[in-house]
Amino acid sequence: xxxxxxxxxxxxxxxxxxxxxxxxxxxxxxxxxxxxxxxxxxxxxxxxxxxxxxxxxxxxxxxxxxxxxxxxxxxxxxxxxxxxxxxxxxxxxxxxxxxxxxxxxxxxxxxxxxxxxxxxxxxxxxxxxxxxxxxxxxxxxxxxxxxxxxxxxxxxxxxxxxxxxxxxxxxxxxxxxxxxxxxxxxxxxxxxxxxxxxxxxxxxxxxxxxxxxxxxxxxxxx
Numbered sequence: 001x002x003x004x005x006x007x008x009x010x011x012x013x014x015x016x017x018x019x020x021x022x023x024x025x026x027x028x029x030x031x032x033x034x035x036x037x038x039x040x041x042x043x044x045x046x047x048x049x050x051x052x053x054x055x056x057x058x059x060x061x062x063x064x065x066x067x068x069x070x071x072x073x074x075x076x077x078x079x080x081x082x083x084x085x086x087x088x089x090x091x092x093x094x095x096x097x098x099x100x101x102x103x104x105x106x107x108x109x110x111x112x113x114x115x116x117x118x119x120x121x122x123x124x125x126x127x128x129x130x131x132x133x134x135x136x137x138x139x140x141x142x143x144x145x146x147x148x149x150x151x152x153x154x155x156x157x158x159x160x161x162x163x164x165x166x167x168x169x170x171x172x173x174x175x176x177x178x179x180x181x182x183x184x185x186x187x188x189x190x191x192x193x194x195x196x197x198x199x200x201x202x203x204x205x206x207x208x209x210x211x212x213x214x215x216x217x218x219x220x221x222x
Contacts, residue, residue, distance in 0.1 A: 013141035016056055017156075020134060023049035024160050028217035053134045067133040068188035077190035080181045085194060088173075089201045096205030104204045124199065125192025131157055131175070132182040132191055145183055153179035161216050170202060 027045040057067065064070070096102030135156060139149035154175030161167040178191045203211065212220060 010142045013138040016138045017135055017142065019052060020049055020130065021156055023052070024130070028160065049130070053130065056134070062137070066186075067129070067137070068182065068186040070187070071189070073185045074187050074190050077181055077185035077187035080185060081177070081190060081194045084177055085198060088198065092201050092205040099207055101207045102205055106204055106208070121193070121196050124196030125188055128178060128192040128195050129188050132178060132186070133188055136179050136182050140183065150176060150179040150183065164212055164214070164216050164220050166206060166210050166212075167214060167216065174198060
């Protein structure tokens with residue numbers, strides 16, 4: 001009986017990952033390409049996905065603290081994140097310096113960082129909540145804690161940024177780090193802030209043409 005229940009739970013977790021991922025891909029590749037009312041229509045898959053994740057947390061009895069919304073293990077998570085963040089930041093800054101494109105005032109679409117600090121610092125934790133607080137947790141149920149579930153999370157995160165080659169590579173690498181750290185010290189705020197900071201460093205360093213204004217989905221070709 002226990003084995004049957006565990007198998008059913010793994011299958012359910014896998015379907016939950018598929019449902020959440022499908023909503024994200026639909027938002028990027030279908031709804032995101034629409035004009036006019038497209039921006040409002042984008043709220044439909046996003047809202048649906050958020051409601052679905054919240055209901056799933058409630059059904060499984062997952063508290064906000066278990067998911068990673070807290071400060072109790074923030075320092076532990078940050079301690080794991082800082083060394084690789086430092087190494088990657090040095091490499092990116094070196095690329096920007098060598099290419100003559102280093103500019104820490106640059107941001108998406110030519111805006112400066114000071115123009116969107118709130119958005120950038122909120123968007124990182126929100127993305128990591130969906131990626132780690134939901135997909136990573138369900139991946140651990142379906143595949144177990146460790147390399148397989150970490151790899152799945154990274155592959156999905158990269159897939160959400162296709163067909164942009166730079167973003168696909170960067171999000172795969174970042175996804176590996178954040179998924180690995182989350183499984184050891186689940187803290188959404190720490191990995192979310194890491195996401196925001198590394199995005200800033202990348203945008204400030206990598207030649208703008210290579211990033212293609214961070215466009216993904218069909219918009220990449222526009």
